[in-house]
Amino acid sequence: MDEYEYRRVADEEDCRQKARAKGYNQLGSYGNTYNFCMVSWVNGKVEDKGTKAVVASWAARVTIVVHTYVGFQGAQVTAARGYSAAKSRDIKARIVVDQVNCVGLPENCNPRVYLNLNSGGQCTSDHSQGEMKALRSWNNTRTDITVKSDPIPGSGGPAKTTQCAFWPIVQSPDSDDKANKVMTVTPQYFRCDSSTRIMYYNSGCVLWNPRPVWVLDGNDSTVEKTAEHINTALTNPQATQPLTPGKTKVFPGSYKAPTSNPMCTTDQPFECLTRTTDKTVKTGLIDLNRDAARAACRVVNGGKRWRKPNSCDEYPFASTYQGVSKAGINYSVSLHDIDDNCTAGRRLGGFYAYNRVLDRDAFWVWAVKKGEAVPPGLEEDARQVPIPLPPCDDQPDEEPTL
Numbered sequence: 001m002d003e004y005e006y007r008r009v010a011d012e013e014d015c016r017q018k019a020r021a022k023g024y025n026q027l028g029s030y031g032n033t034y035n036f037c038m039v040s041w042v043n044g045k046v047e048d049k050g051t052k053a054v055v056a057s058w059a060a061r062v063t064i065v066v067h068t069y070v071g072f073q074g075a076q077v078t079a080a081r082g083y084s085a086a087k088s089r090d091i092k093a094r095i096v097v098d099q100v101n102c103v104g105l106p107e108n109c110n111p112r113v114y115l116n117l118n119s120g121g122q123c124t125s126d127h128s129q130g131e132m133k134a135l136r137s138w139n140n141t142r143t144d145i146t147v148k149s150d151p152i153p154g155s156g157g158p159a160k161t162t163q164c165a166f167w168p169i170v171q172s173p174d175s176d177d178k179a180n181k182v183m184t185v186t187p188q189y190f191r192c193d194s195s196t197r198i199m200y201y202n203s204g205c206v207l208w209n210p211r212p213v214w215v216l217d218g219n220d221s222t223v224e225k226t227a228e229h230i231n232t233a234l235t236n237p238q239a240t241q242p243l244t245p246g247k248t249k250v251f252p253g254s255y256k257a258p259t260s261n262p263m264c265t266t267d268q269p270f271e272c273l274t275r276t277t278d279k280t281v282k283t284g285l286i287d288l289n290r291d292a293a294r295a296a297c298r299v300v301n302g303g304k305r306w307r308k309p310n311s312c313d314e315y316p317f318a319s320t321y322q323g324v325s326k327a328g329i330n331y332s333v334s335l336h337d338i339d340d341n342c343t344a345g346r347r348l349g350g351f352y353a354y355n356r357v358l359d360r361d362a363f364w365v366w367a368v369k370k371g372e373a374v375p376p377g378l379e380e381d382a383r384q385v386p387i388p389l390p391p392c393d394d395q396p397d398e399e400p401t402l
Contacts, residue, residue, distance in 0.1 A: 056104025
């Protein structure tokens with residue numbers, strides 16, 4: 001499996017099209033798990049050195065496209081899937097400058113302009129000093145940059161994580177404002193790891209902000225019941241089982257676009273879900289969450305065991321720190337078809353792997369009921385990720401999947 005579905009932003013024109021689709025008239029940014037791109041106009045005014053009068057005004061369009069990668073199974077393998085010239089923890093960026101224009105006399109219309117991807121964090125760039133050129137020399141240029149995020153000895157824990165930040169800047173020593181100008185309000189972050197818990201692809205880098213959204217589309221009949229259950233939990237928690245008369249349920253994880261906190265940084269109790277990878281038998285958090293969910297399903301089922309084809313589905317998921325054993329009253333269980341439940345669980349596992357969601361990593365959730373449309377902006381998230389997963393286990397009668 002040398003190829004990999006990176007869902008690439010192919011080039012600068014593709015970036016502009018995606019920015020236009022978001023309503024930015026070719027300005028703004030776009031990102032998914034393995035791609036980030038932005039389109040920005042940079043500009044300045046040139047002053048007469050003596051009189052300080054403005055003698056020229058210039059502008060240029062800057063498009064930046066960033067690609068990240070994943071590797072192969074095996075801790076010693078560093079090559080990137082599908083890209084022989086890259087390593088799995090490389091980040092490749094291209095800066096394209098075009099549509100340079102200037103109003104003023106020719107001798108005033110060629111100021112020096114400095115551009116820098118301005119990479120920081122725990123990474124190293126082969127263009128760390130940026131580049132200075134005369135304005136006309138920038139027109140229709142492409143600058144390729146490689147940022148390395150190799151593991152740092154003694155740092156990053158078992159997954160050997162590193163974090164990189166890009167905060168592109170422009171500056172002109174010949175313009176009226178000689179200070180660096182950032183092209184984005186906040187830095188763009190990437191997280192790289194070499195976790196052996198990511199099956200098939202145990203090293204790579206992903207876009208870190210905003211946090212990913214797991215979307216389950218109930219218009220797919222194979223996950224219809226699980227999607228309906230999660231949708232009810234997120235949109236009408238008081239209707240979920242077990243009922244809690246006189247008490248108000250609040251469930252974490254709901255993605256309400258546009259969220260005011262896409263990074264889930266405020267640590268509020270009912271925002272993102274956070275993954276747990278604790279699979280210690282009987283005493284690990286995943287088993288504790290499943291045990292608590294099974295007990296709740298028995299109560300909902302009148303104190304009786306259930307039989308296949310039913311299975312016990314729970315929200316929040318057993319694979320999160322907000323699972324049933326930690327949730328108080330803020331959880332829901334549902335008895336429905338085991339194949340539906342298991343298929344949804346496999347897709348959640350695929351989401352974890354594709355987005356490199358590690359222990360304590362935050363993520364959002366949305367579920368679409370049959371007959372409803374995927375919310376705008378989440379269409380790509382609703383696509384099944386290209387992760388090969390094992391078939392559903394032959395589960396015992398009281399074994400939940402999620």
